[in-house]
Amino acid sequence: MQNFTFANPTKIIFGKAVVAKLGPAAAEAGKKALLVYGGGSIKKNGVYDVLTESLRKNGVGIAEHPGVKPNPVLSHVRAGIAKARKEGCDLVVAAGGGSVIDEAKAIAAGALFSGDVWDFFCGKAQVREALPLFTALTLPATGSEMNCGCVVTNEATAQKFSAQGPAMYPRVSALDPETTLTLPREQVANGAVDSLAHIIEGYFTASDTDAAVTDEIVHALARSVVSSTLRILEDPADYNARASMMWSATLALNGLASCGYGRMNFINHAVEHSLSAIYDIAHGAGLAIVMPAWFRHHLETDGPARLESFGRAVFGVKTADRTIKALEAFFRKAGAPVRLKEAGIPAKDIPEIAENAMQLIRLWGMKHEQPEIEKILKKAK
């Protein structure tokens, strides 16, 4: 078990009707909020009304920045920064899924930065400060509501890069599972895949695999994501399954699932980012394609031990091969694509995808070369 630091200052308020508690919390941090949201689903599920009323009632003014895309783009981040400055916002409130929260983080950091916000993403600058951030999560998937990272796509260069920094931890995140009851099935699937991807990256790429407590936590969260998703598919109105899924997705990427693993990497994410950067597919869909392929590659390079442990604990199967099949079967059952062609991505593009992925692999300091990435992608044909 390797040395680690665990520190996570985000306060989670979880359950029914918690969105209304964001107003009083935000009022302690500032006077005018930039309200960041996406395509308007928060106006249908009631979050918009509850949140804006709660902010106004507590004396917090609002400037709106709607229209965040599912893979948030740099131009829209820049527009948000400009609006936050022009309107004199001293805090940011995000209402939506991980994309909305990620863009809100980039805006919160960019608004206090004299340079170009993209510098945070391509490693030229570090996030030192950010406007206080509050979130109302409506889609369990990315874990962004309880971590300090964010992912933005530079649409001019087709680069989907990430930035981190403790200043971007949300102060308070409100997680109301009722806001997820109306999610389309596709987003349920993508959220489950994304959460699982977060849970397993450390487990399978750890430089130190003798961290029994973290292995147990990884198994626990993976079991919970799988069982909750199956319950949701069975009965979309199952509140407790929605709640379990929501909290699992948060815990999947708040730091807990990698304590003591030492050096690890986000290989599945690095490859997937190219898919969604080039083809603008959902992050979860891209991961459902990459993960089984990468698992088959991992079996060849690292042997069956970890896959067997994972499969036994999560799917009750005994071999590495059956673990991969069980994972694929789960993704299919949830409705996610598990091959490139199922997402309309032609196999002839594999070299281009791999080349794009290499940018992020180099930026993240990972030890993989383009032929290996192409080999992984070919297993997803």
Added chain:
Amino acid sequence: MQNFTFANPTKIIFGKAVVAKLGPAAAEAGKKALLVYGGGSIKKNGVYDVLTESLRKNGVGIAEHPGVKPNPVLSHVRAGIAKARKEGCDLVVAAGGGSVIDEAKAIAAGALFSGDVWDFFCGKAQVREALPLFTALTLPATGSEMNCGCVVTNEATAQKFSAQGPAMYPRVSALDPETTLTLPREQVANGAVDSLAHIIEGYFTASDTDAAVTDEIVHALARSVVSSTLRILEDPADYNARASMMWSATLALNGLASCGYGRMNFINHAVEHSLSAIYDIAHGAGLAIVMPAWFRHHLETDGPARLESFGRAVFGVKTADRTIKALEAFFRKAGAPVRLKEAGIPAKDIPEIAENAMQLIRLWGMKHEQPEIEKILKKAK
């Protein structure tokens, strides 16, 4: 799954040689530390030297308050408060196990309180502020290094009571598993029992048992405590087992193991506090006696469902009865007493113990009467 709040601001630095990092952290919070410790084991295992050098090198002065007892007593807390004031301490550093950290919390809160510190424990006052607290943990057991509660015994009245308040969260806790390599076997056993008790109180007393993700976390932590302890008994020099145990014990009572369970209580702890208040036995030893008895009582009052789930996940057994037997066998193997007489406590004292326990049961607002407590204790004869 019931509404909950999760907020835990303590920063954990975990692994080899982390104690030396407390000096720089403490220097950001103040200029003079009250250094709280116990019977001097930190002078044998090297923690004292590393910690005091780290504090001094970073310009933090030290006033010492040694001699904390395994069940920390009110008179010694009061002496610590007087010393902190007299020496002008503006922060507190605790080095040792849960008792040391608990006393340090009480001192940190008491030093800024104009009334009597015992008021925090008997419900007459709330902790509003406390001196900044830093800890170097040397005994995995109580979880005090990452929560905001503390337990102190009023030796004049034989009352072992607790106090809570967010101001008492440690700022930074340093957890070096190497400092636990020399723990006597008895403390390994007591730590394992105490951690398990923290893990299971919510699980078995929850008003809402449909919180699948938290059930999975409970199972994960319990499995980790059991497997790590068995490895430590086999080979006390097994660093990774010590590390897994240490982090498991912290996670056992940092809030994670009860999210969504709704109303719950600490019945095993309430009954045990009487045993250690009256007989001054180790908290872990007392819990090893109370828990199996309470489980048998729980089986009669609540049926086998939870015991079966827990036993299946943690011990691989199928019935409630076998779960209780497996738990008892684990405690025995670790070397903990599982009956009152094994700790030299006469069965004729049961009414007195139950009467003492009723004070805490009433204070904590729990719905149990003395005859029920006596019934539980009789199962521990």
